[in-house]
């Protein structure tokens with residue numbers, strides 16, 4: 485049995501304040517930097533996102549056990565067999581946290597610990613071969629435990645850097661590039677990363693470099709080559725900003741309301757998060773964003789929607805939000821830059837097509853351009869949304885409660901991955917949220 489959610493909204497007027505948790509992306513980077521900096525860098529405003537909480541716990545435990553084994557070595561007592569066994573191949577289960585999986589792969593590749601990194605059933609289908617190949621060229625000892633190219637993987641320690649120059653494909657996931665950049669300052673020979681072909685999700689790479697820069701790490705980026713030499717972190721703190729991807733669901737709610745005035749605290753126009761582009765995207769839907777009072781004020785102005793083409797390559801996590809809003813407004817726009825969606829928490833293209841199909845909306849692909857067809861759209865009395873272990877399927881569809889009489893969501897806690905307070909926040913803003921036991 486799992487906790488499903490019934491969601492309803494009896495009016496279309498939104499007015500309130502929302503405090504969002506810290507960005508999962510920023511927090512995951514900050515935690516790895518903190519661990520690599522050996523305490524010099526301190527993370528402030530750690531995110532409540534389950535993925536970040538899990539990563540923080542793993543890094544803490546790993547550092548504690550390293551400190552403990554050093555104590556054993558320093559002390560008289562030689563470790564007994566069971567202690568040696570415990571030190572061997574610790575199994576780390578990262579669940580559905582893709583970013584954490586990729587970052588930890590690079591992190592453990594240069595540690596002495598022998599660990600097996602594994603995750604959810606879906607994680608075992610999310611490719612990691614490109615990153616593993618790059619780390620092997622650098623000098624890491626990594627084996628696949630089940631299928632080549634996919635988790636689980638065994639990181640065996642004994643890293644000895646062979647080269648500082650590697651090439652990596654840029655169009656599959658920017659997370660591989662970030663993972664390598666994060667460990668670059670700790671590599672004796674530094675890193676010169678040649679990005680082959682197109683770079684997807686570019687703002688996430690820029691976020692990584694900016695956070696390294698704040699931590700005292702210099703880089704150069706010329707053409708398709710990013711270089712970071714072996715460097716020391718400086719003593720500083722990294723403040724995790726509120727999550728703009730989470731903010732996108734409130735923009736969507738504003739877009740589907742008749743009248744909306746919302747205040748999202750803590751957000752600034754100078755964010756490192758590429759998803760802050762939601763302000764520009766939603767301006768097309770009549771949502772104005774004013775930064776004042778230490779946050780952003782959203783206001784809905786009714787005006788016709790003119791933009792028909794959206795390239796989401798730089799903000800893939802906004803794709804579901806924007807496509808669902810367009811479907812609700814019968815705005816038959818087209819979308820590009822969606823290629824990476826198929827290897828995220830679920831195949832998000834298929835999931836969108838299936839769930840939008842439940843109200844007669846089609847998302848049709850031709851030559852990598854996806855177009856909405858709302859000609860067969862209808863309003864069901866109640867709609868059951870399958871969430872496919874994907875937090876963003878639940879959160880992107882929830883704003884539809886403003887235009888549908890009743891919605892039901894499979895697996896409410898799926899939102900915990902990045903925004904655990906999501907259903908509570910909806911309730912605070914006047915949505916009716918009811919939990920019920922459903923079939924797993």
Ligand SMILES: O=C(O)C1=C[C@@H](OP(=O)(O)O)[C@@H](O)[C@H](O)C1
Pocket residue numbers: 508509510583656657658659662684685688800801824
């Ligand atoms: O680096 C990051 O924090 C992320 C990068 C993006 O992934 P891709 O680079 O695989 O598109 C994004 O979808 C993910 O949610 C978070």
Ligand SMILES: C=C(OP(=O)(O)O)C(=O)O
Pocket residue numbers: 580581582583584801828829876902
């Ligand atoms: C793709 C996402 O996360 P991850 O890759 O970290 O699992 C996401 O949060 O939308």
